[in-house]
């Protein structure tokens with residue numbers, strides 16, 4: 001619930017920046033649709049949490065809902081699009097499918113089916129936006145910045161998904177929770193099948209950076 005609401009906040013900020021740089025109305029509309037999806041995910045998650053007997057959730061700290069912007073707008077769009085969409089939403093697709101596969105509580109299945117149906121579109125938004133940045137007048141700098149920033153961004157998401165227990169408390173799996181160790185397995189697979197080939201293809205135009213460092 002917290003992650004979904006945070007996604008709505010971050011996507012909304014990113015869409016504001018897209019308007020600021022004159023992005024295509026199609027991209028802006030798709031971004032706004034994603035904000036609404038994430039709010040629906042948060043609302044449905046709150047219902048499932050209540051049904052599962054979860055207690056009240058403390059208010060989110062405002063800072064967690066804000067996307068910091070220290071760079072020029074185009075660079076901030078590139079940076080956060082890579083982190084949130086090309087990395088986060090891309091790994092979310094197989095992750096939520098795996099969650100759904102072992103979930104038996106009907107309301108939790110309904111929530112996860114809705115999320116699974118939406119996440120592939122969110123992932124595709126990120127890659128379309130990345131390609132539009134690389135193809136635009138700012139493309140050369142975008143490619144350079146992508147090559148420089150990507151290893152650290154990959155390291156951050158690997159770190160965030162690493163470690164953790166391989167078991168769950170009794171009854172948690174049926175409500176959709178996944179043991180933390182499973183996150184790392186899914187991430188390693190996505191790194192092999194999605195990130196490496198797709199990022200390498202996009203960096204290849206800058207010959208020297210055609211291969212990603214480990």
Ligand SMILES: [Fe+2]
Nearest residue numbers: 004007038041
């Ligand atoms: Fe979501």
Ligand SMILES: [Fe+2]
Nearest residue numbers: 007089119122
């Ligand atoms: Fe999403």
